[in-house]
Amino acid sequence: MMKDYFLGVHQQELERLDRQHLAWQPETQQLIQDAQLANCERILDLGCGPGFTTFELAKQCPNAQVTALDKATLYQQYLQHQIQEQQASNITPLHADILDLPNKTQLYQGAFCRWVLAFLIADLPAVLKSIYDKLEPGGTFAAMEYLTLDSFTSSPPSDYFTAYTQAWKAYYLNHSGDANIGTYLPNLMREAGFTITSEKCVGGLSPVGHRWWFWWRDAFNNFAPTFVEQDLMTQAEFDGMAAYWDAQEAAGEGFIYSAVILQVVGRKEK
Numbered sequence: 001m002m003k004d005y006f007l008g009v010h011q012q013e014l015e016r017l018d019r020q021h022l023a024w025q026p027e028t029q030q031l032i033q034d035a036q037l038a039n040c041e042r043i044l045d046l047g048c049g050p051g052f053t054t055f056e057l058a059k060q061c062p063n064a065q066v067t068a069l070d071k072a073t074l075y076q077q078y079l080q081h082q083i084q085e086q087q088a089s090n091i092t093p094l095h096a097d098i099l100d101l102p103n104k105t106q107l108y109q110g111a112f113c114r115w116v117l118a119f120l121i122a123d124l125p126a127v128l129k130s131i132y133d134k135l136e137p138g139g140t141f142a143a144m145e146y147l148t149l150d151s152f153t154s155s156p157p158s159d160y161f162t163a164y165t166q167a168w169k170a171y172y173l174n175h176s177g178d179a180n181i182g183t184y185l186p187n188l189m190r191e192a193g194f195t196i197t198s199e200k201c202v203g204g205l206s207p208v209g210h211r212w213w214f215w216w217r218d219a220f221n222n223f224a225p226t227f228v229e230q231d232l233m234t235q236a237e238f239d240g241m242a243a244y245w246d247a248q249e250a251a252g253e254g255f256i257y258s259a260v261i262l263q264v265v266g267r268k269e270k
């Protein structure tokens with residue numbers, strides 16, 4: 001049986017992924033446009049989760065058949081249900097592990113992934129090579145991954161906020177992931193054969209009430225209890241951070257600067 005990714009596969013995470021999609025929807029839509037995926041007839045959405053990116057692709061690329069690949073059974077079931085509900089005939093679910101891509105025969109003109117490769121660090125060169133191999137000549141691969149969590153900071157400053165960010169970094173590293181993947185992803189894509197056609201960074205200033213403010217607070221609510229259990233944060237840091245969110249929201253003042261997210265597009269030359 002395939003092992004689930006370490007953020008977890010359950011209803012609470014599914015709902016968080018939905019809210020996360022809304023928090024980053026304009027930037028995701030822009031990436032799909034920048035990569036000109038609407039010109040493709042077949043697109044592979046790698047690590048599609050419950051399918052929020054898949055439906056975005058299907059909407060923006062109405063002439064494409066979108067294959068939605070994920071290894072999580074619950075997310076594939078949810079996606080199947082959504083396909084039926086919305087009569088989305090241009091989406092095909094594919095319950096599979098990305099590591100099995102070399103065994104698949106279908107070729108695509110476009111490939112897309114968001115917040116997936118950071119979970120595949122040990123296999124990254126091989127995964128990028130297999131994505132390259134599954135594209136037709138002239139095909140395009142667009143990825144949206146953390147550049148770094150190190151840009152996260154808050155105003156007014158807070159040691160609790162710093163502790164929370166450090167806990168996230170450690171959580172990735174302890175599970176063989178890496179939230180700084182974006183710093184070396186373009187080079188690995190080049191090594192896999194891609195020509196990089198676009199690199200962009202998104203994220204940044206998020207005043208109280210901004211969609212990225214709520215995104216990061218939401219992640220706190222969902223994951224910080226686990227960080228305390230795993231000794232990545234102390235209970236005092238957790239309590240201090242919970243109070244910080246409340247105090248800033250009550251005052252309606254202050255901001256965070258978010259993680260920087262890399263959007264990179266590579267082409268397989270003809």
Ligand SMILES: C[S@@+](CC[C@H](N)C(=O)[O-])C[C@H]1O[C@@H](n2cnc3c(N)ncnc32)[C@H](O)[C@@H]1O
Nearest residue numbers: 005047048049070071072097098099114115116
């Ligand atoms: C953070 S979620 C992102 C989901 C979606 N891309 C989005 O942006 O909403 C990461 C997803 O990658 C999937 N995943 C991680 N490793 C995988 C692998 N080796 N094969 C297939 N899916 C994988 C997980 O099951 C999970 O659904």
